Amino acid sequence: MINEMQVFIAHQKGDREEAKKIATYLRSINIRVYFDEYDRELKKALRENNPKGVVKAIEKGLKSSTHMICLISKNTLYSKWVPFEIGYGYDKTKVYSLTLKGIKDYEIPDYIKATEILRDILDLNIFAKQYGSKRLFEQKNYSNRSSYLHPLSGIMDPIVS
Numbered sequence: 001m002i003n004e005m006q007v008f009i010a011h012q013k014g015d016r017e018e019a020k021k022i023a024t025y026l027r028s029i030n031i032r033v034y035f036d037e038y039d040r041e042l043k044k045a046l047r048e049n050n051p052k053g054v055v056k057a058i059e060k061g062l063k064s065s066t067h068m069i070c071l072i073s074k075n076t077l078y079s080k081w082v083p084f085e086i087g088y089g090y091d092k093t094k095v096y097s098l099t100l101k102g103i104k105d106y107e108i109p110d111y112i113k114a115t116e117i118l119r120d121i122l123d124l125n126i127f128a129k130q131y132g133s134k135r136l137f138e139q140k141n142y143s144n145r146s147s148y149l150h151p152l153s154g155i156m157d158p159i160v161s
Helices: 013-028 040-047 051-063 074-078 082-089 121-130
Strands: 006-010 032-034 067-072 094-099 116-118
Touching: 006 013, 006 082, 013 032, 013 067, 013 074, 040 051, 051 082, 067 074, 067 082, 094 121, 116 121
Parallel strands: 006 032, 006 067, 067 094, 094 116
Antiparallel strands: none
């Protein structure tokens, strides 16, 4: 059974594949996800080069979400939409940031440092368990922070000291 939580995945378009893997992972452990690729209205607004439609779709996605996870990579520094999404969602959701593989603390933008940061696979799993994913720890390879079998091991650090 899917719980009431819904996570909005904020990302820069250069990180689309990584965002999709994270969305797929969260869905696999019964966490609902708002991800731009699943939103027909947003796709239509982008196709029609309609900024107001894009904003409306993002606002709707954020209003229906309880949490936001913002993916942090070197691409995030060049995002036009991620700062907007975080700013708009800050009062409407519980905002987290998730660092992709290889991101150092000094590379994290200041506006991200105001959020709770998920630095590695274990942090993400603790987040998921804390917010109700009972399915997570039924799968032992998912609970091990250093497991190369984890579906996110190629895009997230297994352990950050």
